[in-house]
Amino acid sequence: MSCLEPHRKASVSASAPYRVLFVCMGNICRSPTAQGVFEAQVRAAGLSERVQVDSAGTHGFHVGKPPDSRSQAHALQRGYDLSAQRSRQLTAQDFADFDLVLAMDWDNLALAQQLCPAPHQRKLRRLAEFFQQHDSPVVPDPYQGGASGFDEVLDLVEDGCAGLLLHVQQRLSRPG
Numbered sequence: 374m375s376c377l378e379p380h381r382k383a384s385v386s387a388s389a390p391y392r393v394l395f396v397c398m399g400n401i402c403r404s405p406t407a408q409g410v411f412e413a414q415v416r417a418a419g420l421s422e423r424v425q426v427d428s429a430g431t432h433g434f435h436v437g438k439p440p441d442s443r444s445q446a447h448a449l450q451r452g453y454d455l456s457a458q459r460s461r462q463l464t465a466q467d468f469a470d471f472d473l474v475l476a477m478d479w480d481n482l483a484l485a486q487q488l489c490p491a492p493h494q495r496k497l498r499r500l501a502e503f504f505q506q507h508d509s510p511v512v513p514d515p516y517q518g519g520a521s522g523f524d525e526v527l528d529l530v531e532d533g534c535a536g537l538l539l540h541v542q543q544r545l546s547r548p549g
Contacts, residue, residue: 394427395428395475397476407477413453418542447520474493
């Protein structure tokens with residue numbers, strides 16, 4: 374099954390948390406930003422006990438390091454504290470452990486698909502699929518750019534996470 378095909382219905386137990394993993398290349402810009410934003414939205418919705426959030430990178434360039442200082446600064450300006458996060462690399466086990474794995478762009482989606490065991494391919498999607506207001510197919514990498522790139526990432530991530538929250542709330546409300 375391709376990641377773009379409709380997902381099979383999965384029951385979500387009231388006791389088991391719904392687990393979301395965000396993925397970018399190095400896990401220092403986009404995916405930790407998405408983790409911080411989605412955690413804040415989940416908290417505001419009163420779902421912290423029912424939803425778990427994490428992030429990872431397709432590459433191990435920055436394992437153990439905090440998010441990029443520019444990502445942290447821009448996120449903090451909007452009220453998101455990313456300082457406690459540490460980069461880690463995506464593993465095949467993540468696809469078994471998480472209910473939804475969201476890549477930030479096509480390249481990282483392709484890399485994640487290569488690592489993803491066949492039975493879990495249905496869990497792999499792009500965050501852009503959840504955009505409500507924006508019409509971008511990806512969350513672009515701001516690493517080589519200036520401040521505006523980090524603001525654009527936050528705009529896209531906030532939008533995508535709002536749509537994602539609606540999706541997760543629907544999943545949680547389905548009888549198991």
